[in-house]
Amino acid sequence: MEQIGILTGGGDCPGLNPVIRAVVKRAFIEPWQVLGFRNGWRGIIDDEFIILDEKSVSGILPKGGTILGTSRTNPYKNAGDTEKLKSNFQKHNLKALIVVGGEDTLGVAHRLSQEGLPIVGIPKTIDNDLSATDYTFGFDTAVNIAMECIDRLHTTAESHNRVMVAEIMGRHAGWIALEAGLAGGADVILIPEVPIDIDQVCKIIKSRHAKGKTFSIVAVAEGAKLKQAEEIVETKLDEFGHVRLGGIGQVIGALIEKKTGYETRVTVLGHIQRGGSPTAFDRVLGTRFGVRAVDLVKEKKFGRMVSLRGRQIIDVPLSEAVKELKLVDKDLYQVAQIFFG
DSSP: OOEEEEEEOSSOOTTHHHHHHHHHHHHHTTTOEEEEESTTHHHHHHTOEEEEOTTTTTTOTTOOSOTTOOOOOOTTTSTTHHHHHHHHHHHTTEEEEEEEEOHHHHHHHHHHHHTTOOEEEEEOOTTOOBTTOSOOTTHHHHHHHHHHHHHHHHHHHHHHTOEEEEEEOOSSOOHHHHHHHHHHTOSEEEOTTSOBOHHHHHHHHHHHHHTTOOOEEEEEETTOOBTTOOOOEEEOOOTTSOOEEOOHHHHHHHHHHHHHOOOEEEEEOGGGGTOSOOOHHHHHHHHHHHHHHHHHHHTTOOSEEEEEETTEEEEEEHHHHTSSBOOOOHHHHHHHHTTOO
């Protein structure tokens, strides 16, 4: 029986298991056997895998995370890793490898594809910042979780006449903070695309108090930064050269309290946004992506990535997927600003 492989790389997010399930179910029709490589690129480098069959994917549709595990391993970082990867690819005589990941994971996939490996990509980023697809699975779940947290912060903010700052995921793109803030009725939304004018933020909060509204909710993306300031960094670089961001919420909260005199509390949502069961939207999108990825393997359309455009699942070159980040539209942020204050 011919074999295909699948791996999940980068950060986990809700919807990965629906993708895995769909790939296995669709491949079974051919019939192809599916090797699930563990912990991202590390699995195929170390030849650690499991045989995925219908039994192994039974019941995983509503589960968050990934049954394969994941990592931020970069095969091009350590000498010899790419050779091991290619050797194991040949050892199993893989018809193709389906790579599920974001900018970094798919960047590796694109490079390996250029070197001749038959690879198909599936976009996965909780931040929804891949330019070649309208939406990525996991994003809708994260927005709903963040929105619910903002809803809950409203009640305690109003009860105690406080300003509540919610720090939300978003390294370079503020999609989660923006949509969760809009849906949750945040009074100020701060995103990486627009440098923070702290005086303007405080002005908005003070104007609310002047109108008798004695509490405020501020939604801030973790990658947002003050004007003429650097990103707030938590830890050192990972294998792809990224720092872990975090702490902007505390900085903003302290400045608001200092400049307004209003009691201010900060809540960092963190990994809560990644966990739990995926929404219906993410389950369906992940399923459609998985099925189409196997279709591309059958059609021998390698070096491509599945993508959502409108309501249709299409495919685009991997080069387009990793070319640039998809940032928040200025028009959409202007809509959000109507509701500030």
